[in-house]
Amino acid sequence: MLDDERMLADPYPAYAGLRESGGLRRVDLRSGLYGWLVTRYDDARAALADPRLSKDPRNAPPDWQEAGRGRPLEDRSGLGTHLLTTDPPEHTRLRRLVSRYFTPGRLDALRPGIERRVDALLDGLPKGAEVNLIADFASPLQLAALCDVLGVPAADRTDFQRWTTAVVSSDEDGEARPEALGLLGAYVGELVEAKRRVPGDDVISAITAAADDGERLSEPELMAMIFLLLVAGYETTVGLVGLGVYTLLRHPDQLRLLRERPGLLDGAVEELLRYDSPVERATWRFATEPMEIGGVPVPAGRPILVALGAANRDPGRFPEPDRLDITREDAAGHLSFGHGPHYCLGAMLARLTGRAALGGVVRRLPGLALAVPPERLRWRASLTVRGPQRLPVVV
Template sequence: MGEIGFDEPVKSVDSDFYADPHRYYERWRQDGPVHRVRLASGVASWVIIGYAEGRAALADPRLRKNVTDMYELFRRKDAEILTNESSQALNSHMLNSDPPDHTRLRKLVTKAFTPRRVAALRPRIEAITAALLDEMAEHDEVDLLQAFANPLPVTVICELLGVPFEDRTDFQAWTRVLVGAVDTLEDRAAATLAMAKYLTELIAAKRGAPEEDLLSGLIQPADDGDRLEEQELVAMSFLLLVAGHETTVNLLANGIYHLLRDRAQWDALRADPSGIPAAVEEFLRHEGPVGWSTIRFTAEPVQIGEITIPAGELVYVALSAANRDPARFATPDTLDVTANASGHLAFGHGIHFCVGAPLARMEAEIAFSALLTRFPTLDFADPAYTPDWQHSILFRGLADLPVRPNP
């Protein structure tokens, strides 16, 4: 067994972390791949930043995700997080469960994301993309986040799930509170209650008048007779709605931002559009949409690298740090759209690998192809633009991205 981890000094995450987390990771990496870090909640958690260690941890069954046990652990540690009934209802989904519960829940939803089902969405995604770019062409300057990177995946997930697009302002506002790091517990409680109430009412409406959408399908029993209970339906809806749009929004915006910072990369993709699928993988590796994995906890002592994390400890894998580990990637801090980024951890690894990854990849490939073709001279509205990054350890995304489509 390695050295017991409580001897590790506790590192801290300050407010400047969100602007450049890679600066923190570079400093931490000098002390190894595993660290104790005190977060805004006040609780010292374990953060894995090494690629090999992180990949192994993501598939390690000793790192549990059962939401009931997780909340009990939060309470024992007096964590300043929301642990009320609405919060547990929203978070009792497959991403916060272990086998056999996870196996059952994932089976009920995976059928919606088969390669054939995803491929069938291509014409509609292409049409949405074209309409958004048509609208962009009418303006000298736009916020690319609001004009394109946000409405494309939001429209897709709303149509797939059967969520009214006109409700996007509400559910995105609640989402930003729930995944952010600056709102108060009162704000989080209000957003949690509002989101849970909204989804409960939406499911009731689908039950009364089912349509040809994923939520209506999830309400119905599966072929083997299994079905989601009411709380499971609410939690699954929450997971699919939030993860189904927020990650792709950030994938698009982050990728475009880094391309505009490096015109040679932009020109390389315009010259050879066949390289766009590989470029999407590089965007995911270089500045992926998810900063840290969702939380896990140790049910028993677990050795990670040279450190043994005791039982009853909270653990994160810093995906964005693992994806820039120089032990795995030759030039980790350089964006290279021609590089082989295979094996990155942006979508996770193991049984919790993102079920919507094929859809996100297809949306990104369509979006980048269309954008590069339609606006070959797209550029920052202000050459001195400095990004304002969301204050979230979970999601890595921009607050805005002002551009000129035809400068």
């Protein structure tokens, strides 16, 4: 199963076997959901851009929809209709409204503040003691960067971090996730009302004003969009930083090379994204008509799960894919941010924060080391997000 402990810790041997045996195989989850996994690069890239594969769960098979199974839990919280669950033209309308606030110019203006936070957080790490680099560095860094962009007040950020972690930690409907969704939904409603009273220079104020003006967003769309930006933007970059540091520590030759040649940082970030993607699998897609993927017939309604991590290790696209090489020239061809109309809206912000964080760690923590053997790490129990739950290191 995709969600057993061995697969969570290291999915790549299994992915290699699946690629070699045909590239499209049925998989079953503990929750009772099932689908067909795409593992080859060319098939994955094509599937991510194919309009016949819908992101709308209403196109799921009847047994998925029975008793609500397979519908996003967010739907039952009023937060389920957003960029990851809609198709064009609805998706195009929603994305166009928000993407104007994620431009290179706007995001590049955040760089100095992010770099100052990196330095401050690294200065605060106790020397010679064990620290959790995710909780003590990656999480507060991305939390501050994302909340600055969106307009989440500083006083609310601790609660927000706890709720978002619970929301993405598992794809099964345990007690923690529904409770966190309810709390997060209530918080988003309060935040929208606060922005209506006192708007600021931030994304949530802007899209709230657009909804009030009747431009494009309805009230449910507004709430769901803010929910998606809060959760998806936070987890992706935290995973990039945590996995990136872990991978470099497991490859001391590459870490040493990056310290010697800091000009390789941009390429190193792309190679780290390729080597171990923080978004291991894209969210579900559903065939709206009979089609083929990699030469395999796919009937209408079939659930499709694109394994981004598997595609990024396809030897047909990347020579020696299981070798980390920060000088690799074609690493930017990875699919870690997706492809096509659903390409990650926050990719630029993730790269910006990831470069600042990894660059700071490499430059300022020359003695950094794992505090526990790799086999003792526990990994996130998520269908989409990949990364260790904790990253104990000694500074």
